[in-house]
Amino acid sequence: MGATPPRSPLAPERFPDLPAVGGVTLATTAAGVRYMGRDDVLLVRLDPGSTVAGVFTRSATRAAPVLDCEAKIGADSTEGAAFLVNAGNANAFTGRHGVEAVEALSRAAGVATGLPPARVFTSSTGVIGEPLPHDRISAKLQDLAAALAPGGWQAAARAIMTTDTFPKGAGATVEIGGTPVHIAGIAKGSGMIAPDMATMLVYLFTDAALSRAALKAMVSELADRTFNCITVDGDTSTSDTLLMGATGASGVSAEGNEAFRTALERVMLDLAQQVVRDGEGATKFVEVAVTGAASDADARTHALSIANSPLVKTAIAGEDPNWGRIVMAVGKSGAAADRDRLTIRFGEVPVAENGWVSPGYREEDAAAHMKGQEIRIGVDLGLGSGAAIVWTCDLTHGYIDINADYRS
Amino acid sequence: MGATPPRSPLAPERFPDLPAVGGVTLATTAAGVRYMGRDDVLLVRLDPGSTVAGVFTRSATRAAPVLDCEAKIGADSTEGAAFLVNAGNANAFTGRHGVEAVEALSRAAGVATGLPPARVFTSSTGVIGEPLPHDRISAKLQDLAAALAPGGWQAAARAIMTTDTFPKGAGATVEIGGTPVHIAGIAKGSGMIAPDMATMLVYLFTDAALSRAALKAMVSELADRTFNCITVDGDTSTSDTLLMGATGASGVSAEGNEAFRTALERVMLDLAQQVVRDGEGATKFVEVAVTGAASDADARTHALSIANSPLVKTAIAGEDPNWGRIVMAVGKSGAAADRDRLTIRFGEVPVAENGWVSPGYREEDAAAHMKGQEIRIGVDLGLGSGAAIVWTCDLTHGYIDINADYRS
Numbered sequence: 001m002g003a004t005p006p007r008s009p010l011a012p013e014r015f016p017d018l019p020a021v022g023g024v025t026l027a028t029t030a031a032g033v034r035y036m037g038r039d040d041v042l043l044v045r046l047d048p049g050s051t052v053a054g055v056f057t058r059s060a061t062r063a064a065p066v067l068d069c070e071a072k073i074g075a076d077s078t079e080g081a082a083f084l085v086n087a088g089n090a091n092a093f094t095g096r097h098g099v100e101a102v103e104a105l106s107r108a109a110g111v112a113t114g115l116p117p118a119r120v121f122t123s124s125t126g127v128i129g130e131p132l133p134h135d136r137i138s139a140k141l142q143d144l145a146a147a148l149a150p151g152g153w154q155a156a157a158r159a160i161m162t163t164d165t166f167p168k169g170a171g172a173t174v175e176i177g178g179t180p181v182h183i184a185g186i187a188k189g190s191g192m193i194a195p196d197m198a199t200m201l202v203y204l205f206t207d208a209a210l211s212r213a214a215l216k217a218m219v220s221e222l223a224d225r226t227f228n229c230i231t232v233d234g235d236t237s238t239s240d241t242l243l244m245g246a247t248g249a250s251g252v253s254a255e256g257n258e259a260f261r262t263a264l265e266r267v268m269l270d271l272a273q274q275v276v277r278d279g280e281g282a283t284k285f286v287e288v289a290v291t292g293a294a295s296d297a298d299a300r301t302h303a304l305s306i307a308n309s310p311l312v313k314t315a316i317a318g319e320d321p322n323w324g325r326i327v328m329a330v331g332k333s334g335a336a337a338d339r340d341r342l343t344i345r346f347g348e349v350p351v352a353e354n355g356w357v358s359p360g361y362r363e364e365d366a367a368a369h370m371k372g373q374e375i376r377i378g379v380d381l382g383l384g385s386g387a388a389i390v391w392t393c394d395l396t397h398g399y400i401d402i403n404a405d406y407r408s
Numbered sequence: 409m410g411a412t413p414p415r416s417p418l419a420p421e422r423f424p425d426l427p428a429v430g431g432v433t434l435a436t437t438a439a440g441v442r443y444m445g446r447d448d449v450l451l452v453r454l455d456p457g458s459t460v461a462g463v464f465t466r467s468a469t470r471a472a473p474v475l476d477c478e479a480k481i482g483a484d485s486t487e488g489a490a491f492l493v494n495a496g497n498a499n500a501f502t503g504r505h506g507v508e509a510v511e512a513l514s515r516a517a518g519v520a521t522g523l524p525p526a527r528v529f530t531s532s533t534g535v536i537g538e539p540l541p542h543d544r545i546s547a548k549l550q551d552l553a554a555a556l557a558p559g560g561w562q563a564a565a566r567a568i569m570t571t572d573t574f575p576k577g578a579g580a581t582v583e584i585g586g587t588p589v590h591i592a593g594i595a596k597g598s599g600m601i602a603p604d605m606a607t608m609l610v611y612l613f614t615d616a617a618l619s620r621a622a623l624k625a626m627v628s629e630l631a632d633r634t635f636n637c638i639t640v641d642g643d644t645s646t647s648d649t650l651l652m653g654a655t656g657a658s659g660v661s662a663e664g665n666e667a668f669r670t671a672l673e674r675v676m677l678d679l680a681q682q683v684v685r686d687g688e689g690a691t692k693f694v695e696v697a698v699t700g701a702a703s704d705a706d707a708r709t710h711a712l713s714i715a716n717s718p719l720v721k722t723a724i725a726g727e728d729p730n731w732g733r734i735v736m737a738v739g740k741s742g743a744a745a746d747r748d749r750l751t752i753r754f755g756e757v758p759v760a761e762n763g764w765v766s767p768g769y770r771e772e773d774a775a776a777h778m779k780g781q782e783i784r785i786g787v788d789l790g791l792g793s794g795a796a797i798v799w800t801c802d803l804t805h806g807y808i809d810i811n812a813d814y815r816s
Contacts, residue, residue, distance in 0.1 A: 061739030061747040093735050093747065095764035128732030129765050238739050310718065310803075311811055318812030324536030327501050331469030331646050339469040339501065356503030357537050395718075397808050403719055404726030404804070 008190075010277035010285050010373065010393070011166040018153040018171035019182040022207035023047035023247025025148035028159035031136045034088030034126055039159035041137055043144040044083040044203065045113050046245040052081050052121065053216040055223040057240035063092030065122045066239055068102045072118055076212055081119045083203060083243055084109045084137075085160050087188075090199060091124040091132040092238045101134040108138040112145035123241045125162055125188065125199040157186040160201055163402065164190045164278050170270035172263040179252045181208040183264055187271040189240075190232070190278040199237040200275060202227065204267065206260075209248030214255045218264065219244050226268040229300075230391045231307050232279040276391045281398025284316050286375045286391065292343075293386030298335035303390035305333030306377060313395035316375055321366030323351045326379060341382030346370060416598075418685035418693050418781065418801070419574040426561040426579035427590040430615035431455035431655025433556035436567040439544045442496030442534055447567035449545055451552040452491040452611065453521050454653040460489050460529065461624040463631040465648035471500030473530045474647055476510045480526055484620055489527045491611060491651055492517045492545075493568050495596075498607060499532040499540040500646045509542040516546040520553035531649045533570055533596065533607040565594040568609055571810065572598045572686050578678035580671040587660045589616040591672055595679040597648075598640070598686040607645040608683060610635065612675070614668075617656030622663045626672065627652050634676040637708075638799045639715050640687040684799045689806025692724050694783045694799065700751075701794030706743035711798035713741035714785065721803035724783055729774030731759045734787060749790030754778060 024046060028039040046052070054073045056066050084105060091098045106117035113120075124132060157167035171184040189200030210218070223242055246254075254260040277285055288307045293299035306312055309329040315322035323344050330337050340355035347369035350358040369375070375394075432454060436447040454460070462481045464474050492513060499506050514525035521528075532540060565575035579592040597608030618626070631650055654662075662668035685693055696715045701707035714720055717737040723730035731752050738745050748763035755777035758766040777783070783802075 057739075059736070059739030060741075060743075060745040061735050061750070093732065093760065093764060095748065095762065097764070128735060129760070238736055310807070314808055314811035317808065320812070324501065327469050327536060328467070328646055331465075331467030333468075335468075337468040340503065342469070352501065352537065354503065356501060356505070395808065396812070397805055399718070400722055400725065400803065400805050400808060403722035404728070 007165045008278045008282060010282055012274065015154045015157070015167055015169055016171060018169050018184040019173055020150040021182045021184050021205045021247065022249030023050060024205045024245065025150055026152045026156050027144045027147035027149065028155050029140045029144055031086065031140045033086050033133060033136060039155065040087045041140060041144065042085040042156050042159045043109065043141070043148065045148050046081045047247050047249060048080040049078055050080055050245050050247040051210055051212040051215050052243065052245050053212065053219045054244070055220055055242040057237055059238045061093065061238050063090055063124065063239045064094065064098035064102050065091055065124050066241060069121050069241060072121060075118060077119055079119055080115060081121065081245060082109050082113045082115055083121050085123045085201060086137055087160050087162050088126040089124055089130060089132045090126045090128050090239050092128045094129065094131055097131045101132040104134050105137060108141050112141035121243055123201050123239070125160065125201055125239055128238065153184055153186055157188070160186070160188045162188065163280065164188050166278060168271055168274040168278070170267045172267050174259050174263045176208065176252045176254060176257055176260060179250055181250045181252055181254060181260065182206060183267050185267050185271050187275060189275040190280050199239040200227065202242040202271060204244035206246050206254070207249040208246055208252055208254035208260060210246040210254055215244060215246050218261060222265045222268050226265065226272040229389060230272045230276045231304060232276065232393060273391055276393050279393035280402045281396040282393030283396055284373060284375050284394040286316060286377065286393060288377045288390045288392065290379045290381070291387045292380040292382050292384065294336045294384045295386040296388055297386070299386040299388035300390070301335035302330050302333045302337070302379065302381070303388045305329045306379065307390045307392035310395055313392070316370065317394040317396045319367065319370040321346050321351065321363060321370050326377065327352070330379060336383060337381055338383060343380040343382065345378035347376050415573045416686045416690060418690055420682065423562045423565070423575055423577055424579060426577050426592040427581055428558040429590045429592050429613040429655065430657030431458060432613045432653065433558055434560045434564050435552045435555035435557065436563050437548045437552055439494065439548045441494050441541060441544060447563065448495045449548060449552065450493040450564050450567045451517065451549070451556065453556050454489045455655050455657060456488040457486055458488055458653050458655040459618055459620040459623050460651065460653050461620065461627045462652070463628055463650040465645055467646045469501065469646050471498055471532065471647045472502065472506035472510050473499055473532050474649060477529045477649060480529060483526060485527055487527055488523060489529065489653060490517050490521045490523055491529050493531045493609060494545055495568050495570050496534040497532055497538060497540045498534045498536050498647050500536045502537065502539055505539045509540040512542050513545060516549050520549040529651055531609050531647065533568065533609055533647055536646065561592055561594055565596070568594070568596045570596065571688065572596050574686060576679055576682040576686070578675045580675050582667050582671045584616065584660045584662060584665055584668060587658055589658045589660055589662060589668065590614060591675050593675050593679050595683060597683040598688050607647040608635065610650040610679060612652040614654050614662070615656065615658040616654055616660055616662035616668060618654040618662055623652060623654050626669060630673045630676050634673065634680040637797060638680045638684050639712060640684065640801060681799055684801050687801035688810045689804040690801030691804055692781060692783050692802040694724055694785065694801060696785045696798045696800065698787045698789070699795045700788040700790050700792065702744045702792045703794040704796055705794070707794040707796035708798070709743035710738050710741045710745070710787065710789070711796045713737045714787065715798045715800035718803055721800070724778065725802040725804045727775065727778040729754050729759065729771060729778050734785065735760070738787060744791060745789055746791060751788040751790065753786035755784050
């Protein structure tokens with residue numbers, strides 16, 4: 001492994017102050033899975049009565065821990081739960097050994113936390129195809145369990161990092177009927193995948209009470225509007241995992257509460273955008289907003305086609321208001337478009353409309369917007385009311401450096 | 409416009425010797441559409457009795473010349489035809505002006521060649537969104553028509569280049585019933601699109617006789633197996649055009665002739681692979697062969713997912729036998745896959761099988777293959793008999809240089 005890349009220029013100034021979440025305790029340690037001299041394992045314990053929901057990669061080559069989480073997540077239980085996460089090895093494409101590693105870790109973490117193995121959810125992120133040295137993790141579990149304590153979010157966010165250049169956290173406090181309810185989350189990821197060393201992992205916690213069904217519905221819907229609206233390179237990890245636990249420790253139910261839902265969406269969007277801001281080699285944060293599409297699904301297809309186009313992303317890196325590439329990306333997306341109704345904006349600058357360049361367009365106006373660190377591309381199809389927003393970053397020499405040279 | 413990039417390291421040694429094709433005459437000239445000091449317009453005339461067929465971009469934002477060709481190509485005619493091509497300006501996303509430019513050029517070329525405008529097929533490649541100075545082209549048409557002569561393929565291939573670093577040609581001679589029949593073709597393109605200055609244009613000619621219906625069927629099917637199996641960056645031009653003319657001047661019909669079909673496919677594949685070999689920034693020529701898929705369509709989906717993955721392409725640039733990225737690309741493609749039946753090879757080296765690394769795999773064996781200039785990735789899904797081959801190139805700093813900095 002090479003030197004750690006420098007902190008992303010798009011990173012937030014500092015890790016946020018996050019509230020402790022009743023019923024949630026954490027501990028991290030250095031198990032030496034692959035990295036040396038840093039924590040690489042996170043254990044989270046959720047008190048009895050907690051509900052758990054998850055969203056997982058749709059890859060057809062999902063890693064063993066993902067398949068195991070999916071098998072366990074649908075069960076109702078009042079026994080509590082544990083999340084066990086390691087960085088440095090993805091336990092992906094490891095055949096029978098991978099399944100055995102997950103089973104061994106679930107048993108060992110269950111013993112350490114007093115939970116049945118079926119309530120232990122594991123995630124692994126790092127190299128693909130190498131056997132996970134799970135005994136190194138198991139050997140630390142008693143100590144980890146003894147160290148479990150509330151808070152410690154930044155240490156937790158650091159322990160699960162791979163190619164990330166900064167730890168990612170977000171949180172909120174909402175009052176429900178006069179009682180404060182807390183949300184805290186951490187995430188890692190700096191490509192939708194950077195396969196040797198990345199993957200997107202997200203862990204969210206609240207002390208509000210939510211039934212498993214309500215939690216599952218809310219998390220799935222909000223993930224579609226947040227984490228599923230970001231892209232770095234269009235590649236999808238074999239291990240992407242989002243887990244959320246609701247402990248109910250606040251004594252207050254959040255079911256049907258709009259303020260809670262809004263706060264959770266904001267936390268998830270914040271974490272999702274932090275992943276984009278840590279995109280490999282990123283120097284620009286890009287919002288692609290599509291309106292006027294025949295449907296929301298069409299708008300999303302166009303937005304992702306623009307956001308994933310190497311030619312659009314390199315133009316942004318070059319600070320070039322190259323609207324021809326936007327026309328191209330809309331044209332190739334496969335969703336409905338009419339060239340002669342298309343409107344394109346960079347920031348507030350109208351660039352193209354009615355099938356040609358906008359009257360009075362001056363390239364220097366658009367070029368000024370492209371020089372900023374936050375780029376906004378607006379596209380209106382002029383066909384209907386479908387809309388979508390997607391976030392991405394530019395494609396730079398840094399991406400090539402990281403991904404062409406990573407293992408050497 | 410910056411300096412011309414150096415000739416691709418993957419370029420063929422020299423332009424091939426191509427046969428003259430009876431009934432086909434060509435001429436090129438420098439009209440100063442955008443470039444100075446080089447030919448930028450090509451006129452081709454097909455004798456009366458020729459048939460014409462074409463394949464065009466499926467982009468929803470197709471350029472005016474493409475829409476015009478599509479409208480004309482289905483007509484039966486015995487009057488002959490002309491192809492008029494300019495480099496430097498794509499006449500794309502130019503609104504009403506674009507349509508008027510195509511109409512003006514069709515009229516002027518028709519007058520110069522003695523053809524009705526409906527038999528003039530125009531193509532334009534270059535910048536998007538700027539009005540085509542069609543009067544500069546029209547002013548040269550009488551001289552061009554007077555200069556029409558057989559052969560001159562290399563000059564023709566050069567006149568239509570934009571970001572291409574070498575002219576692309578291929579040809580064949582086949583005997584049908586003892587009579588030699590000729591095929592010659594030229595192409596340009598160095599990305600599926602590099603929108604300011606690229607697009608893929610292909611012109612094929614034969615003196616065999618083929619009905620319009622037979623020519624259309626053959627060209628469409630072979631384009632799917634050649635030009636539609638290459639990708640540089642997954643981006644699709646608003647102007648991609650393939651036109652083929654069959655003059656019948658040899659007096660021999662090629663309908664139903666397998667040797668002719670095979671020769672034409674070989675010419676088309678040769679041209680397609682030359683486009684990949686001129687891929688922007690390419691240093692490696694990559695063949696992705698997928699077998700054992702549930703269907704040919706699934707095989708193609710997997711092959712394109714691998715060939716378009718930025719992470720696979722950067723790994724190849726880095727000479728890294730990173731099979732985890734192949735697993736990832738198969739997993740994300742959306743086509744059927746079973747992780748535990750997957751087999752992966754780099755060249756002749758088995759890398760992964762049955763859901764894990766191959767027994768006895770030594771990374772240095774695969775790494776030796778990756779150091780070559782011609783990379784072969786083999787994936788067997790173990791599910792059925794579907795197969796597909798796709799050709800691409802690596803993703804390098806050169807691609808970023810060309811596309812981030814092109815217009816500045």
